[in-house]
Amino acid sequence: MTQGGDLRRNPVSGGLAIVAPARASRPADTAGRGAGAPPCPFCAGNEALTPPEVDAVRPAGGAPDGTGWRVRVVPNKYPALAGRHEVVVHAPDHGAELEGLADEALAEVIRMWRRRIDAQLSSGAAAVTLIGNLGAGSGASLEHPHEQLFATPVVPPVLLDELLEMERYRNRYGSCVVCDEAEAAGERSVLGGPFPAWVPAATRYNGELWLAPAAHEPDFRTADPAALAPAFRRVLAAVKASIGEAPLNFWLHTAPADLRGPFHWHVEFAPRTSTLAGFELGSGIHVVTRAPEEAAAAYRDALPSA
Ligand SMILES: [Zn+2]
Numbered sequence: 001m002t003q004g005g006d007l008r009r010n011p012v013s014g015g016l017a018i019v020a021p022a023r024a025s026r027p028a029d030t031a032g033r034g035a036g037a038p039p040c041p042f043c044a045g046n047e048a049l050t051p052p053e054v055d056a057v058r059p060a061g062g063a064p065d066g067t068g069w070r071v072r073v074v075p076n077k078y079p080a081l082a083g084r085h086e087v088v089v090h091a092p093d094h095g096a097e098l099e100g101l102a103d104e105a106l107a108e109v110i111r112m113w114r115r116r117i118d119a120q121l122s123s124g125a126a127a128v129t130l131i132g133n134l135g136a137g138s139g140a141s142l143e144h145p146h147e148q149l150f151a152t153p154v155v156p157p158v159l160l161d162e163l164l165e166m167e168r169y170r171n172r173y174g175s176c177v178v179c180d181e182a183e184a185a186g187e188r189s190v191l192g193g194p195f196p197a198w199v200p201a202a203t204r205y206n207g208e209l210w211l212a213p214a215a216h217e218p219d220f221r222t223a224d225p226a227a228l229a230p231a232f233r234r235v236l237a238a239v240k241a242s243i244g245e246a247p248l249n250f251w252l253h254t255a256p257a258d259l260r261g262p263f264h265w266h267v268e269f270a271p272r273t274s275t276l277a278g279f280e281l282g283s284g285i286h287v288v289t290r291a292p293e294e295a296a297a298a299y300r301d302a303l304p305s306a
């Protein structure tokens with residue numbers, strides 16, 4: 001298997017980079033599966049094309065790396081970090097988008113996310129970032145829909161910033177900022193119930209959307225998959241319907257292994273309808289052209305009824 005990358009830190013900015021030249025050689029098939037395209041390694045029947053699986057859901061039993069699975073987890077063949085970069089193939093069917101799964105199937109996928117996060121956090125990872133790259137231009141190199149899990153030996157800067165902000169907020173106001181944000185979303189609210197979703201007042205991306213449990217819950221490993229599935233599916237469907245063919249990324253922020261202060265897990269959806277330019281990259285201040293209130297209204301209109 002290909003070697004993983006090398007985690008380095010810029011001493012001036014504190015920024016982290018994974019230097020992984022081997023990833024440049026990974027195949028890309030997002031241009032479509034025309035005649036002569038190599039077989040998809042994530043489709044049922046092609047299990048031998050991936051590294052040996054680390055976990056799977058096989059309702060009728062069966063041997064690892066055989067067919068008969070509903071969810072399958074394999075190490076990334078071109079890892080950013082060796083042993084710490086996994087691929088969750090959420091269905092054996094090449095066209096199965098996450099939001100197209102039935103709620104029971106999606107709950108099974110969510111249960112697998114929990115299980116892999118737990119496996120990594122209990123075997124020494126400092127934090128786990130689960131991500132989805134959806135659509136051409138999102139960073140996905142294989143067309144078969146899947147999620148990826150990155151377990152890092154350090155708490156990533158974005159998560160660290162959130163941990164510090166949540167602690168500051170609690171010290172100042174005595175409450176959780178995510179709980180308060182979800183409750184105060186008002187016209188930026190997209191979905192209520194046990195898993196509210198809202199567009200933050202200050203977004204980095206046009207139509208950025210957050211989803212979190214209404215009950216204060218630091219760790220995704222205690223999330224209820226059956227209750228989360230319909231909310232996740234509806235929100236994702238609404239975002240995709242509303243942004244058309246634009247690429248979309250989402251990521252899950254959950255408590256690091258060594259949680260000392262407050263945290264509230266959440267998923268962030270980032271439509272990539274525009275590219276970051278010099279000012280955004282050079283200042284960290286994002287210019288968005290779509291009012292969060294407008295984006296939220298569009299999402300509410302696009303929300304599937306159930
Ligand atoms: Zn496939």
Ligand SMILES: [Zn+2]
Nearest residue numbers: 176179216264
């Ligand atoms: Zn909270």
Ligand SMILES: [Zn+2]
Nearest residue numbers: 162253266268
């Ligand atoms: Zn976050």
